[in-house]
Structures are given as structure tokens and as C-alpha cells.
Amino acid sequence: MLEESLKQERHKVVVVGGGFGGLYAAKNLGRENGVDVTLIDKRNFHLFQPLLYQVATGTLSPADISSPLRSVLNKSKNTKVLLGEVTDIDPEEQQVLMGDEKIPYDTLIVATGAKHSYFxxxxxxxxAPGLKTVEDAIEMRRRIFTAFEAAEKETDPEKRRAWLTFVIVGGGPTGVELAGAIAELAYHTMKNDFRNFDTSEAQVLLLEGLDRILPPFAPELSAEAETSLKGLGVTVQTKTLVTNIEDDIITLKQGNANKDDQFEQITAKTVLWAAGVKASAMGKVLADKTGVECDRAGRVIVEPNLSIKGYPNIFAIGDLGHFAHQSDRPLPGVAPVAMQQGKYVASLIKRRLKNQTLLSFYYVDRGSLAVIGQNAAVVDLLFIKLKGFFAWLFWLLIHIHFLIEFDNKLVVMIQWVWNYFTRNRGARLITGKELEPIGGDGDDSNNGDYYQAPKKRQTANA
Amino acid sequence: MLEESLKQERHKVVVVGGGFGGLYAAKNLGRENGVDVTLIDKRNFHLFQPLLYQVATGTLSPADISSPLRSVLNKSKNTKVLLGEVTDIDPEEQQVLMGDEKIPYDTLIVATGAKHSYFxxxxxxxxAPGLKTVEDAIEMRRRIFTAFEAAEKETDPEKRRAWLTFVIVGGGPTGVELAGAIAELAYHTMKNDFRNFDTSEAQVLLLEGLDRILPPFAPELSAEAETSLKGLGVTVQTKTLVTNIEDDIITLKQGNANKDDQFEQITAKTVLWAAGVKASAMGKVLADKTGVECDRAGRVIVEPNLSIKGYPNIFAIGDLGHFAHQSDRPLPGVAPVAMQQGKYVASLIKRRLKNQTLLSFYYVDRGSLAVIGQNAAVVDLLFIKLKGFFAWLFWLLIHIHFLIEFDNKLVVMIQWVWNYFTRNRGARLITGKELEPIGGDGDDSNNGDYYQAPKKRQTANA
Incomplete structure (x- = not known):
């Protein structure tokens, strides 16, 4: 009882979401006296999303880029991890709801991130599945490798071409990384694996609506990335919008073409979506319950200290937040922003408890990087721009640095070194229990012995 | 056309199943002139089943113990891999059927293995899920780690005890390895991870119907294994039969108890099945189409040269076959038997093509091994028996040897070394998209924010 009453005086911080933002906030409050932290997540692990494309293309396993939240936080004795989904918040009573259960807070940090958006x-x-969760990555992996299996079986050249056409929509870092990895798979890793076709028949098409890929990078790096991708065998089409996707027909609109001549259709069995994101559902919950404004992508517009207008003890950070106090554009939805915001809010809470103040949040942009393939990447460090092998090495070191921060993922590093020398991709498993026969099209002559991406998305795990 | 007619004269071997038996047969025919090999499997990878329990308990990822069949066989230019399911065979026309598609053979090797059996x-x-596929392992992993998450949340001590009770049915190598690994998880790996209960409250119960665990081993090793398991905190109950499993109530019959007093009931949310196997469905297909006899477990009774009575060009090998020409008991369903049989049939085919003969198959038993936990194993090499640390080291080396045979899985070795020094288990992910709220029982006060093993088994992938 005494313990209970003492506990009541401790400051209760509830963090919703164990991505980069939420985890950095929790970690930085982990040894703070006088604070109790509850981290709530739907999943029992933190996911290193920037490497998810390596799961989707068969290089790494899901566990290689995931860290159990409990083990990341097990040294923080003031921190409790709860597995569950927050369904609502009640800012007046200061509690979050998980179904019927109520969890009280003094300060609430919402860091539930974003999901892909189809506009x-x-x-x-x-x-055209997107890539945000482990399940998404397993589903992409299944589709990519199933397409090659189906091509091995297909005797009709036109249908085979459809199986061997891979369209990636969106020329940001994820799209570029996916396109490069699929080209390497087709033209290098698997080139001796099939008997009925030559994997060089495969086509990898990267579509971008703007006039260059990697728009956040400097133009010369975009050009360099395009050259590297072409060198790998990827066809890059900029100024190209997708206007329709129906079954395996993608309709494109070329920004530069004449009005009468601007639509093109491509037949591809594998279409991967890397084009847009929107805020997770908690954005709308916050808007409904606090009256805070959201932008078109559903992101919560935050104050200079990342709190929500009128609610100084509720924060929205990471991909969920729209922070427009630094430049004319909101901060990008990337891991470094989320990490710095999580750390900032933790500091702010600690200072408030001491009745101190803290300046507004300011994002220190250390640059952007994207990998194109083995040996090639582009790195824009603002003061220096790298490309090619050294950029790739830099990319590798940065990612290893952040990966091992929580979990000492030594093994990933070794896996990469190994893959580098062997071009091996051991993780190219097609998994999924309720497999459906390939070829749902009525006229398809396939006969049930291959498996294809089902029309309705399946449960797919890791 | 000429090429086609030349091809017709080549000897067509069809191998159904890419487990140890089928893969060894295909590998040993891979460079043979005059032979064309087609390997058919439902999955695109070979699975190293003896280590599946390490996936189920969060040490390794599925890809760590899987090798893409195409890359294993890509050097064998005479070998084609087909992804698909054989639905029937036609011994008169000498063809196997995959749906409507017919694949002709001159020699057929059926190596489709076994699945678990509930008698x-x-x-x-x-x-009580069993452990034969990657999906099975992911499902076990999900149940094990979900149980700990649910215990963290549960306030009713009796219900918490049910979540923390793990029952493993069957004291063979798989059951022993699962029990040891779960005990290590609970009492070591995760001991600092929870705030609302002490993981030492967990109970791990290993049930065996016979009078000792590991019945194929020498009695002193069974005793040693039992001592080691008890040291890890496992409760071993021999002479115990499961008579019913309903929801989370397991009814046991004690072989030694009085008649009036012989039933016991245990409440456990996690029950894992490691008790029995039966032959895969191809056993029945072979019986229907060739008239061959099967044993009670559905295994095909084979001739001394592993062929099927009356069909010298059809072979059943590995777990699918019942070979009773060596001792009074059929050969056990273990990897070494399948490997030796695959190799034997490949040799027999090669000799037949040269009009030579081959002696009957003879299994060279090099011993048995089972691992109990970190640092402890039992190894029965017939001429020498090992236990404890040296047995564990021997177990490790043997498994690394076979793992790297196909795929150079260097990374697994490093993962193990790493785990050994850190007791880390990074792969303890709970995955699965269609999660259901924990607590299907009507009286359960849980409120939808945890997830439990659904009543009906889910799709679960890797």
C-alpha cells in the first residue's frame, strides 16, 4: 500500500509505439528517477525499417532486423512493455485505452508512425503491396520468388514476360533499393538457377512521378543513382504517373508525352508500391479527441516543442507528426528525425520535472543515403557527397552502427560480408500456408502446381 | 528436334520431395551423363529439420536452416527443379501428375517424408501443434512468446499459472530439445524481461509414455539427459500417456498409478506435440496405385533395394519408407537414414544403366545425438557415449558440418557462438497478421489487447 502510494507520486509517461521515435524516448527516460515509463506496441519487437527491403529481396531474415522490445528495455527497471493495441485516448481523464483497459498517464508520447498510402x-x-511491416516484406519476397518459379514453368512467351516484369512504383530510397536488389537477384544471384528461361529476360522497371529519382538528394546524386541503376539493368522512368492498376495491367501517364499519346500499359505480375505514406490511425484519434489539426497525409501538426496545441503533455513524434517550424516543408519521415524527436521529448520531460525549460525542437540533418546495389550507393552529407563503392561502405557502416545499438546484431554484419563475397541470398524462401494455385485468370492454362500471389492478401508472417 | 530426340534416350529420373532423401538422391545423380533429373517439391527450399526446434524457440531464423533448392542444385545442369505438388502417380504410363500436368519418368524416387500424427x-x-514445417515452428514460437506476454498482463494467479505452464508431449529428441530450450528461455534468457511476474514461476513439463526419455539411446544416456533437464528446471514425467487435450486442459494417465487414481489434469495454455509421426499422403497414393503394403504409420514397405514390390523402378526412401530387412524393427525416421538411402538409390540407378547390380541397402548407424541445452547434450556413438559439454560440442560440430554442406551457412555457426556467450535469443518475434484477442474462454476477463493462439490454426510463415 505504501509502495502503491509512493508510486502514485511518480510521473507516469506512456509511450505508444516502439519504432525509432518511441524507443528513443523510452530509452532516454529509462534511468530517470521519479518517472515510470510504459511502452505499448502491437508487436513484441522493434523493427529496423530501413533494411526491410533486404528481407523483401531475400538477403536478411526478419529477426536480423528486429529486436525484442523487452530485451532492448530490460535494463530499465522503471520501464514496462505492454503488448497490445491502443484503441483510443481520453485527454481529459489522462488515460489511453486498450479495449476496456485504461492506462493513466501524466505525459503521453504518441509515436505510431505511418503506413503506405495509395492516394x-x-x-x-x-x-501492389507496400513495405512497412515484416509481413509486408515476407509477402513481397513470396511474390518476387514465386514469379521466377512461375516463369520457369510458363511456356507462353507473353505470359512468361509478364511473370518476369517487376514494376516498382516510387523512386524514393525504398523504391531505388528494391529495384537495385531485384536486378541483382535476377542478373547475378539466380542466373544459373533456371533451366527453361534466361534470367536476363527479366525486366525491372522503376517509376517516379517527379523528374528525377531520389528527389530529397542533390540532383547530381540522383543522376548518379540513375546511372548506377541502369548499369545494374534497371529501367528508370521518371515523370511517370501510375493512373491505374488492375490485376496485372498497370496504366501509366507520361508527364512529357503529347496529350493524345500519353497513356501506356504494362503487363506485370509483380508490382511493388514504394510511392507514398500516410499517418497511422492514431493521427485521427488525436484529432478527434484534442481537436488538433492534421495535414493531408493525416499527420498531426505539432507545436515547436512537438506537443499538441492545447495539450502540453501530449506529444506526437516521428512519422506521425508534421513539424513545420524549421523550414517551409515539414520534416521528412525518416529514422533520424524520429530518433532526435524521441530524445528531445525525453529531455523536455526531465527538465519539466525539475521546473526547467528547453528550447524548441531543432532537427540536425546529417544527410541522406540510399543504396543501389552491391558496391554502389549515394550519400549526401550536405558538406560532402559520396557515390559508388565508398558511399556503399559508408552506408554499410552507418547501418551497422544503428543496428547494433540496441541488440548487438553482429550476425547481420557477418551476413553482409558473406553476401558481399558470395553474392549469396540464402533467405529467399517462399512461405505461406494457404497457398493458392497460380493463374487466377480464366484463360490461364496453368494447372494448380504453382503458387501465386492470391487476390486477397494473405496472412504472412516471419 | 534432334536435341529433343536425343533427350528421349536419356534416362528420366523424377524425385518427389527435397528433404534429405530426395536431395541426396538428386545430388548424387547431378553429374551423371545420360540421366535427366527432375526434383519436385511443394516448397522452394530444403529444410534442415533437426534444427527446427531452434526456430520454434527463437534462436535461429527460418532462413538460417533452409537452403533454396535451386541454388543447392544449380551446378547440376542435368537437373531441373519444379515447384509444385504431386497429386497422383500413374505407374503403368510411368508418369507423375501435378494437377493436369504429366511428368514422365523412367525411374521414380518418392521421398515425401512424414508429418506429425495424433494417433x-x-x-x-x-x-497441441507439432513441429515439421517452417510454419509449424513460427506458430510454436508465436505461442511460446505470446504466453509470456499474456502472463505479464494477467492478474489472476491461476490463469497466470496456466499461461506459464508449457507441456511438451513426447520424450524423443525433438521433445527433449524443445523442453530444454524453453527452460533456458524462461529461467535465463528472459529472466529480466518482465515486471509483473518472475519467470521462475514458469513450469516446463516433458511427458513420455515409455519408462525413460530418449528411448532410442542407451539407458545411461537417457538417465543423464533426464538429470540435465532437471538441472535446467524441466519436470520430466515418464510412463505418462496423454488421454485427452481439450482447450487448455490436458488429461494424463500415469502408467504406474493405481487404477482408481490414475488420471491427472493439467491446465496449460501451451501444449507442444512431439509424440508421433505418420507417413505423408504419397504413401497412400503409392499403395492405391501399386498395391504395395503400408505399415500402421502409413509408411510404404520396401524391398531390400528400397524399391516397391512389383515396381523395380519406383523407390520409397526416407521417412516415407518402412525398411525391415536389417533388424526386427524398421529403420528410424532420422536424417542419416534418408541421406544414405538417397545416395544408395542414386548408385543403384547409375549401376543399372551400366547393366551392373548392387547389393541390398544397408544402413550404417553412426549413432544418435540430442541436445539438452547450452553446454549439455547426449551422444551415443555406439562405440563411445558422450555427455555434457563435450557431447554438446560434438553435437554442434556435426550439425554445422551438415548445415554447411549445401549452403555454407557460416552465419549459423557464428550465431551459435554469439548466443553461447550472450545467451541472447534475437529471433523471438511474435508474427502473424490475423491476430486474435487472447482469451476465447467465455469467462475470461481479458479485453482484446493481447493475442493468443487462435482456436483454428492460422497461416504462419517465415
């Missing part, structure tokens, strides 16, 4: 065309998702 | 109580499967 209102949600029905495209079945044809 | 006629198939409805137990939902309550």
Missing part, C-alpha cells in the same frame, strides 16, 4: 486508391494494395 | 486424435492439433 485514395486503396484497392490497388492487393495488386 | 487418430487429429482434433488435438489445434491445441
Amino acid at each position: 485514395g486508391k486503396d484497392h490497388w494494395e492487393n495488386s | 487418430g486424435k487429429d482434433h488435438w492439433e489445434n491445441s
Whole structure:
């Protein structure tokens, strides 16, 4: 009882979401006296999302880029991890709701991130899955490798071409990394694996709506990335918008073409979506319950100290937040922003408890990087721009640095070194229990012995 | 056309199943002139089943113990890999059927293995999943780690005890290895991870029907294994039969108890099945189409040269076959038997093509091994028996030897060394998209924010 009453005087921080933002906030409050932290996540692990494309393309396993939240936080005795989904918040009573259960807070940090967005065309998702979760990556992996298996079997050249056409929509870092990895798979890793076709028949197409890929980078690095991708065999099409995806037909609109001549159709069995994101559902919950404004992507517009207008003890950080106090554009949805914001909010809470103040949040942009393939990357460090092998090495070191921060993922490093010398990709498993026969099209002559991406998305795990 | 007619004269070997038996047969025919090999498997990878329990308990990832069949066989230019399911065979026309597609053979090797058996109580499967596939392992992993998450949340001591009770049915190598690994997880790896209970409250119960665990081993090693397991905190109950599993109530019959007093009930949310196997469905297909006899477990009774009576060009090898020409008991369903049989049939085919003969198959038993935990194993090499640390080291080396044979899985070795020094288990992910709220029982006060093993088994992948 005494313990209970003492506890009541401790400052209760609830963190919703164990991504980069939430985890950095929790870690930085982990040894703070007088604070109790509860981290709530739907999953029992933190996911290193920047490397998810390596799971989707068969290089790494999901566990290589995931760290159990409990083990990351097990040294923080003031921190409790709860597995569950927050369904609502009650800012007046200061509590979050998980179904019927109520968890009280003094300070609330919402860091539930973003999911992919189809700009209102949600029905495209079945044809063109995105890449945000481990399940998404396993599903992409299944589709990519199933396409090659189906091509091995297909005797009709046109249908085989459809199986061997890979379209990636969106020329940001994820799209570039996926395209490069699929080209390496097709033209190098698997070149001796099939008997009925030559993997060089495969086509990898990267589509970008703007006039260059990697728009956040300096133009010369975009150009360099395009050259590297072409060297790997990727066809890069900029100024190209997808206007429809139906079954395996993608309709494109070329920004530069004449009005009469601007639509093109591509037949591809594998379409991967890397084009847009929107805030997770907690954005709307916050808007409903606090009246805070959201932007078009559903992100919560935050104050200079990352709190929500009128609610100084509720913060929205990472991909969920729209922070527009630093430049004319909101901060990008990347890991470094989330990490710095998580750390900032932790500091702010600690200072408030001592009745001190803290300046507004300021994002220190240390640059951007994207990897194109083995040996090639582009790195924009603002003061210096790298490309090619050294950029790739830099990319590798940075990612290893952040990966091992929580969990000492030594093994990933060794896996990469190993893959580098062997071009091996051991993780190219097609898994999924409720497999469906390939070829749902009525006219398809396939006969049930291959498996294809089902029309409705399946449960797919890791 | 000429090429086609030349091809017709080549001897067509069809291998069904890419486990140890099928893969060894294909590998040993891979460079043979005059032979064309087609390996058919439902999955695109070979699975190293003896280590599946390490996936189920969060040490290794599925890809660590899987090798893509195409890359294992890509140097064998005479070998084609087909992804698909054989639905029937036609011994008169000498072809196997995959749906409507017919694949002709001159020699057929059936190596489709076994699945777990509930001795006629198939409805137990939902309550007590077995461990044969990657999906099975992911499902076990999900149940084990979800149980700890649920215990963290549960306030009713009795219900918490049910979440923290792990029952493993079957004291063979798989059951022993699972029990040891779960005990290490609970009492070592995760001991600092929870705030609302002490992981030492967990109970790990290993049930065996016979009078000792590891019945194929020498009695002193069985005793040693039992001592080691008890040292790890496992409760070993021999002479104990499971008579019913319903929801989370397991009814046991003690072989030694009085008649009036012989039933016991245990409440456990996690029950894992490691008790029995039966042959895969191809056993029945072979019986129907060739008239061959099967044993009670559905295994095909084979001739001394592993062929099927009346069909000298059809072979059943590995776990699918019942070979009773060597001792009074059929050969056990273990990897070394399958490997030796695959190699034997490949040799027999090669000799037949040269009009030579080969002596009957003879299994060279090099011993048995089972691992109990970090630092402890039992190894029965017939001429020498090892236990403890040296047995564990021997177990490690043997498994590394076979793992790297196909795929140079260097990384697994490093992962093990790493785990050895850190007791880390990084792969303890709970994955699965269609998660259901924990607590299906009507009286359960849980409120939807945890997830439990659903009543009906889910799709679960890797």
C-alpha cells in the first residue's frame, strides 16, 4: 500500500509505439528517477525499417532486423512493455485505452508512425503491396520468388514476360533499393538457377512521378543513382504517373508525352508500391479527441516543442507528426528525425520535472543515403557527397552502427560480408500456408502446381 | 528436334520431395551423363529439420536452416527443379501428375517424408501443434512468446499459472530439445524481461509414455539427459500417456498409478506435440496405385533395394519408407537414414544403366545425438557415449558440418557462438497478421489487447 502510494507520486509517461521515435524516448527516460515509463506496441519487437527491403529481396531474415522490445528495455527497471493495441485516448481523464483497459498517464508520447498510402486508391494494395511491416516484406519476397518459379514453368512467351516484369512504383530510397536488389537477384544471384528461361529476360522497371529519382538528394546524386541503376539493368522512368492498376495491367501517364499519346500499359505480375505514406490511425484519434489539426497525409501538426496545441503533455513524434517550424516543408519521415524527436521529448520531460525549460525542437540533418546495389550507393552529407563503392561502405557502416545499438546484431554484419563475397541470398524462401494455385485468370492454362500471389492478401508472417 | 530426340534416350529420373532423401538422391545423380533429373517439391527450399526446434524457440531464423533448392542444385545442369505438388502417380504410363500436368519418368524416387500424427486424435492439433514445417515452428514460437506476454498482463494467479505452464508431449529428441530450450528461455534468457511476474514461476513439463526419455539411446544416456533437464528446471514425467487435450486442459494417465487414481489434469495454455509421426499422403497414393503394403504409420514397405514390390523402378526412401530387412524393427525416421538411402538409390540407378547390380541397402548407424541445452547434450556413438559439454560440442560440430554442406551457412555457426556467450535469443518475434484477442474462454476477463493462439490454426510463415 505504501509502495502503491509512493508510486502514485511518480510521473507516469506512456509511450505508444516502439519504432525509432518511441524507443528513443523510452530509452532516454529509462534511468530517470521519479518517472515510470510504459511502452505499448502491437508487436513484441522493434523493427529496423530501413533494411526491410533486404528481407523483401531475400538477403536478411526478419529477426536480423528486429529486436525484442523487452530485451532492448530490460535494463530499465522503471520501464514496462505492454503488448497490445491502443484503441483510443481520453485527454481529459489522462488515460489511453486498450479495449476496456485504461492506462493513466501524466505525459503521453504518441509515436505510431505511418503506413503506405495509395492516394485514395486503396484497392490497388492487393495488386501492389507496400513495405512497412515484416509481413509486408515476407509477402513481397513470396511474390518476387514465386514469379521466377512461375516463369520457369510458363511456356507462353507473353505470359512468361509478364511473370518476369517487376514494376516498382516510387523512386524514393525504398523504391531505388528494391529495384537495385531485384536486378541483382535476377542478373547475378539466380542466373544459373533456371533451366527453361534466361534470367536476363527479366525486366525491372522503376517509376517516379517527379523528374528525377531520389528527389530529397542533390540532383547530381540522383543522376548518379540513375546511372548506377541502369548499369545494374534497371529501367528508370521518371515523370511517370501510375493512373491505374488492375490485376496485372498497370496504366501509366507520361508527364512529357503529347496529350493524345500519353497513356501506356504494362503487363506485370509483380508490382511493388514504394510511392507514398500516410499517418497511422492514431493521427485521427488525436484529432478527434484534442481537436488538433492534421495535414493531408493525416499527420498531426505539432507545436515547436512537438506537443499538441492545447495539450502540453501530449506529444506526437516521428512519422506521425508534421513539424513545420524549421523550414517551409515539414520534416521528412525518416529514422533520424524520429530518433532526435524521441530524445528531445525525453529531455523536455526531465527538465519539466525539475521546473526547467528547453528550447524548441531543432532537427540536425546529417544527410541522406540510399543504396543501389552491391558496391554502389549515394550519400549526401550536405558538406560532402559520396557515390559508388565508398558511399556503399559508408552506408554499410552507418547501418551497422544503428543496428547494433540496441541488440548487438553482429550476425547481420557477418551476413553482409558473406553476401558481399558470395553474392549469396540464402533467405529467399517462399512461405505461406494457404497457398493458392497460380493463374487466377480464366484463360490461364496453368494447372494448380504453382503458387501465386492470391487476390486477397494473405496472412504472412516471419 | 534432334536435341529433343536425343533427350528421349536419356534416362528420366523424377524425385518427389527435397528433404534429405530426395536431395541426396538428386545430388548424387547431378553429374551423371545420360540421366535427366527432375526434383519436385511443394516448397522452394530444403529444410534442415533437426534444427527446427531452434526456430520454434527463437534462436535461429527460418532462413538460417533452409537452403533454396535451386541454388543447392544449380551446378547440376542435368537437373531441373519444379515447384509444385504431386497429386497422383500413374505407374503403368510411368508418369507423375501435378494437377493436369504429366511428368514422365523412367525411374521414380518418392521421398515425401512424414508429418506429425495424433494417433487418430487429429482434433488435438489445434491445441497441441507439432513441429515439421517452417510454419509449424513460427506458430510454436508465436505461442511460446505470446504466453509470456499474456502472463505479464494477467492478474489472476491461476490463469497466470496456466499461461506459464508449457507441456511438451513426447520424450524423443525433438521433445527433449524443445523442453530444454524453453527452460533456458524462461529461467535465463528472459529472466529480466518482465515486471509483473518472475519467470521462475514458469513450469516446463516433458511427458513420455515409455519408462525413460530418449528411448532410442542407451539407458545411461537417457538417465543423464533426464538429470540435465532437471538441472535446467524441466519436470520430466515418464510412463505418462496423454488421454485427452481439450482447450487448455490436458488429461494424463500415469502408467504406474493405481487404477482408481490414475488420471491427472493439467491446465496449460501451451501444449507442444512431439509424440508421433505418420507417413505423408504419397504413401497412400503409392499403395492405391501399386498395391504395395503400408505399415500402421502409413509408411510404404520396401524391398531390400528400397524399391516397391512389383515396381523395380519406383523407390520409397526416407521417412516415407518402412525398411525391415536389417533388424526386427524398421529403420528410424532420422536424417542419416534418408541421406544414405538417397545416395544408395542414386548408385543403384547409375549401376543399372551400366547393366551392373548392387547389393541390398544397408544402413550404417553412426549413432544418435540430442541436445539438452547450452553446454549439455547426449551422444551415443555406439562405440563411445558422450555427455555434457563435450557431447554438446560434438553435437554442434556435426550439425554445422551438415548445415554447411549445401549452403555454407557460416552465419549459423557464428550465431551459435554469439548466443553461447550472450545467451541472447534475437529471433523471438511474435508474427502473424490475423491476430486474435487472447482469451476465447467465455469467462475470461481479458479485453482484446493481447493475442493468443487462435482456436483454428492460422497461416504462419517465415
